Amino acid sequence: MLEQVKNFGVIPVVVINDAKDAKFLAQALCNGGLPCAEITFRTEAAVEALKIMSREFPQMLLGAGTVLTKTQVDKAIEAGAKFIVSPGFDSEIVDYCLEKNIPVFPGCITPSEVIQAVKRGLKVVKFFPAESAGGLDMIKAMSAPYTDLEFMPTGGIHAKNLENYLSFSKIAACGGSWMVKSELIESGRFDQIEQLTKEAKALVNKIRK
Numbered sequence: 001m002l003e004q005v006k007n008f009g010v011i012p013v014v015v016i017n018d019a020k021d022a023k024f025l026a027q028a029l030c031n032g033g034l035p036c037a038e039i040t041f042r043t044e045a046a047v048e049a050l051k052i053m054s055r056e057f058p059q060m061l062l063g064a065g066t067v068l069t070k071t072q073v074d075k076a077i078e079a080g081a082k083f084i085v086s087p088g089f090d091s092e093i094v095d096y097c098l099e100k101n102i103p104v105f106p107g108c109i110t111p112s113e114v115i116q117a118v119k120r121g122l123k124v125v126k127f128f129p130a131e132s133a134g135g136l137d138m139i140k141a142m143s144a145p146y147t148d149l150e151f152m153p154t155g156g157i158h159a160k161n162l163e164n165y166l167s168f169s170k171i172a173a174c175g176g177s178w179m180v181k182s183e184l185i186e187s188g189r190f191d192q193i194e195q196l197t198k199e200a201k202a203l204v205n206k207i208r209k
Contacts, residue, residue, distance in 0.1 A: 001082060001103055002124060004036070004061050005152070005173045009166060009204030012197070013038045013065060013154060013177045014185075019048035021185050026053040026060060028190040029180075032197025038085055038175060040065040041072050047079045054080025063105075065175075070096045077102060085175075087128055089113040094120060105152055109133040114142055114149065124150045124172045131156025136165055143170040159203060166207045176200070 005011065012029060014037050016022060022045075029037060035057065039050050041064055054062055063083040064076030073084055073096060083103040086093050090106065097104035098120060108114045108125040117125045127139055130153035134141075139151050153165055154175030165171050179196035 001061070002172065005124070008034055008036050008061070008201075009173050009208060010034060010162070010200050011036055011038050011063070011152070011173055011175045012180045013040060013175045014049075014180050015040050015042050015177070015182050016045050016049045016185060017043050017182065018186070019045045019052060021188075022049035022052040023056050024188070024190045025049075025180065025185055025193065026057045028194040029197055030057055030060065032179075032194045033201035034179075034197050035059055036061040036063075037180075038063045038065040039081070041068070041076070042066050047075050050076065050079035050081055067093060069093070073097060073100075073102065085126055087126075089116055089125075091116065094122075108142075109138070111142055111145075114146060118146055118149060123148065124152055126175070127151045127153040128175075129155030130165075130174075131161075136168060139170065140168065159200065162200070162203055163207050166204065 039046050062081055063085055064081040065085040067084050067086050084097050085105045086107055088107045094104055094106050105124055105126045107128045108117055150170050150172040152172050157174045157176045158178045165174050179200050184193050
């Protein structure tokens with residue numbers, strides 16, 4: 001699964017307010033060349049959206065983001081999520097996922113959090129909120145002592161700074177929402193989402209050729 005994440009280069013981070021949009025969104029992402037998504041548990045529609053996307057598009061790599069409780073972990077996995085993402089390092093959630101052999105990417109923005117992830121054998125952690133927390137310079141500084149760890153920065157990532165991040169060898173992939181903005185989803189502009197997704201994937205291919 002980690003190889004899939006690295007191959008995608010960008011994981012669309014989705015806030016979906018109405019599950020009826022899930023199928024159309026999934027189609028746009030698949031057509032755009034990024035059959036993957038992190039569905040954030042910030043809305044009540046998240047679980048149903050995951051169910052629809054995993055059922056209609058089983059080829060997609062779907063994860064659940066903004067996971068704050070063990071109950072949400074269970075709901076996400078039951079709905080079809082293949083990985084869990086938390087905004088910060090929550091040892092209870094991380095240990096729960098590891099006990100159940102569920103891939104988990106906890107948020108880590110300090111060396112103290114990183115060392116907790118390393119001690120648990122994690123190979124990739126989320127770095128959130130990326131731009132606000134020091135960006136690539138902070139990632140480079142923290143990665144120096146932990147040579148086997150890779151990061152998935154999310155927060156403030158967009159088409160103009162994507163190359164800056166993906167050019168660093170310790171970046172597994174970036175989480176981004178610029179191609180799946182809520183206003184695009186809610187207004188039904190799935191053709192625009194598809195086009196932005198194609199552009200994002202083309203940019204990844206150019207950077208990592």
